[in-house]
Amino acid sequence: MDSSKSRKESINGLEKKIKEHKPKEGPIKYLTKNGKEELVKRSTKDILIKNGSIKEEVAKLSTKDVDISKEEPTKDELSNENQGLKNKLVKFKEETKQLKELKEPSYLKDLTKYIKNLDYTIKQLATDLKKSTDAKSWEAISRDTIKLRRYANYYDVSNTITTAGASNPNDFDSAVYNAERVFEYLERYSEIIYVANDGTDNLYVIVSHGGRTRFSQEAPIYPGEIKFYLNVYEIRLRSPTAGLAYRVTEYRINNISEISSIPIEKANLHNQALPAANTNWLATDISPTNTPTTLMIEVAVSVAGSFRAVVTKGGNAQTVTFNVVSGPALVAGGVYIFDLLVHSGDSVNFTYSVTGGTIQILRVQELDSASA
16 A cells, blocks of 8 residues: 555656756657657656656666667667568478488489389390390390490400201200300400301201309391390300301401302212213202202203192102203203292202213202391
């Protein structure tokens, strides 16, 4: 009670002093809590406060009696405050991004993509290794896009078949195979490698795309033909003819057509006595390497007579006569060239209508369909 009375008396005394004070002319200034002279608002009226004792009294008044406005911030202070908020926002965004990356690191996406590509490559290679190639296949595995690189060493070997192998041994370790150890020499896989048959007989190839225990099925490379293989670890080659020349190289080489334009020798007789009339000239019938194809036959006999071909298919033999237009008898010592079309399953031999003379020459060559 005494406190309220004392407070009321203080306020009354202050109001009295204010009434007695005469403000100077000019702009009205007011005292703030910070001691600065500027406009303030009271519940009663605006005043000019100069007297120190009045300042002390004002400081004691409650906010109910005196409402002193907050000091307005300067432009620089506002700018600094805004910049501080911007910096906090940037920092918050960075921390949010880092937190997200911790939950799902970016490298996981690259790793997932790599694993998917690797899985596809393995499946593709497995599929390719299971594929068997037909007689005229251009390559043992399917083609794909290759990115060529430069290396210090390249595989380039010209060689000949050491041991003749007449048939497929179905054993990649068989002694009839020449081994071209590509990986062992290069210490890397060959991305693309070419095999050229430089001989006159068939060359048979098996290819490994991983180690020395997994090889493809045999695929023939015909005389003069070139094939290429992808991602090669090792190549093994055989031929029915020992000494047959071939080349294995990473340097790109091309041939004219898919099937060689070089003819295949099928028979070669020179200055041999004529067999009995209508008797086969060759101990073994000629079977075509490629079908369908053409046999080109060059013949000269020392005595006149009819030259015939015996074509057998499925056990049935048919004898046909050449030179029916101008002969049919051949002129003694004359050179004649005939063509004979042959297909799969055909075998061919030759006879003559007379005996007692000499087969001066007989040359039989198989031509592929591209050049026939």
